[in-house]
Amino acid sequence: MGFKIEKRLDAPAWMKVATTVFFIFLAFVASGVFLYTQGVSPVQVYSVILKSAFGSTYDFSETIVKALPVAMVSLAVMLCFTMQIWNIGAEGQALAGALAAAAVVRYFPMDNRVAMLSSMALAAALAGGFWAGTAGFLKARWNVNEIIITLMLNYIAIRLMEFFVYGPWRDPASLGFPMTRPFVPSARLPSLWGTRIHMGLYALLILTVVMEIVLRKTRWGYEIRVLGHNARAARYAGINVASSIVVVMFLSGAIAGLAGMCEVSGLQGRLQAGFSAQYGYTAITVAWLSHLNPTLSLFVSFLMGVLLVGGYALQIGMGLSLASTLILQGLILFFVLGGEFFHNYRIRLEKRR
């Protein structure tokens, strides 16, 4: 008996989902084993995570709160990945958006909530779009590697944020904590159902539907999908590659910027240091696990929300670093990446001739 590896021409969608789910499960098993070798009880870890995410209605709402920015940023990342442009800097773009929104609140406070919120959203989208669009422009004009530029811009955004909250924007009443003054009430996104879930949820759902339609049903969406599959063919077909790169990067940054604004306006009500918990990386994980499908990404984001909430609970309850949930995330990605082999190829046993 020998075996032969052959390419599958077309794997059915259910199979992709099924293998992904199976390999996510395997990743949980593997991290359990790893935790065990580190002297940490995997049963305890997983039960703390589950309890902290689903223990009560409040816990459940917190999971959604955490999943919200991840889902939004993953939409941003997905747009770029669809055309094989690697925007790894959604984190920085979200920060830029948050900074811009806070700047509007600080320098142009308005009493009218609609006017205030829409000008914040506009500023955040422009700032995030500028942050990513710069990388897109450099890529389009001089073929500068966008992965590195977006990443460096991440670090720069983090420092810029620190500069403002430790320096000129620090609240004198904050007793030295690096945070700005609380936003005026009109700058707060209203929360829903008496939980911390905020109106950003509606923005997310609308964006998801828009992305679904744009990517699957419009000419432009078709063009960027073609660009992702075969840039040369796209060029021959008369698609303007350079301008597509800039536009896609700008839009991607704008969505990430909006996510940043939702976080400060809906949740914290002020800008404070260290506000983002690696949403950028998490969103990349989500985009990949959901096979660049906007609707699926909502569900995967929820899973990541569970892990994020769990991460905080582990930190408080078991003294584990917040970063340790990253292990799980890294393993999930490894396993799912490896698992893709099985829906791209099939292994057949056959009798040797």
Next chain:
Amino acid sequence: MEMLVPILAVAVRSGTPILYATLGEILTEKSGVMNLGLEGIMLMGAFSGFAASLSTGNPWLGLLAAFGTGACLGLIHAFLTVSLGSNQVVCGLAMTVFGSGTSALMGRSYIGRTIPGMAGYEIPFLSEIPVAGRVFFSQDAMVYASFCLVPLMFFFLRRTRPGLNLRAVGDSPKAADALGISVARVRYMYTILGAGLVALGGAYMSVAYNKFWAEGMTAGRGWIAVAMVIFAIWNPFQAALGAYLFGGVEAFQLRLQAAGTSIPTPLLMMTPYIMTILVLLFISIAGKQRKVLLAAPAALGIPFYREERD
């Protein structure tokens, strides 16, 4: 000039982790595999190097442990990208995420501890040369090893048979395969070896430079090294130039911080990242205008499968 000497000496030291990581990634990319997990591998190297140095009391064993850890991570990357043909960008990101998380979890009991670490050693005679003696020859063994590694790697890539095979695999795996070179084996080998070097870069930070371990202590140096590979046009000598340029900016901003400048610290800390962008922009524009040949390995990032033969 006298004032500059200590800054330049620090520049060499803070450039060294980047140099190791850049050299490692050059080896890996020359074989056609792109490993973007440098940040995670460096963190794992920094952690394991520190932990092994602390428990054995010997910094050399620390470096060995770091190299081994890096090699294991390289093996994972090679298995996923070479054998299973996974997307190399995403796999590298997974490595970064995994490495940051694992080093944070395993390193939690090592925070706040220090080690004597690697001692400095002044090379007789050479260290007495004015300026250069203090800048280059009053460092530690890892720095000297990197001085040797740069020309060695250059020679290996350009002038030796295995180096030629390596380049063939990265530029034209099909031709290499026809010549009887095992593409998969070469890619595995240099992904593992490269990741080992990257981890040494991380270990340099915890064992020789800082002599302590902190979560996320590489602060983006892995990504800067990825940029430096492009800046270096996959040439080890130019990698050294890039690494020391980064080290120079880092040393200068540290100096300014220590001197109590009026420039706010967060803005100073931005400078290495801004410099990385500028350097990358510079080389990309030069490449676009054909002033330099941006000779990336032609098959970089593309999986290779031996075609079926009947």
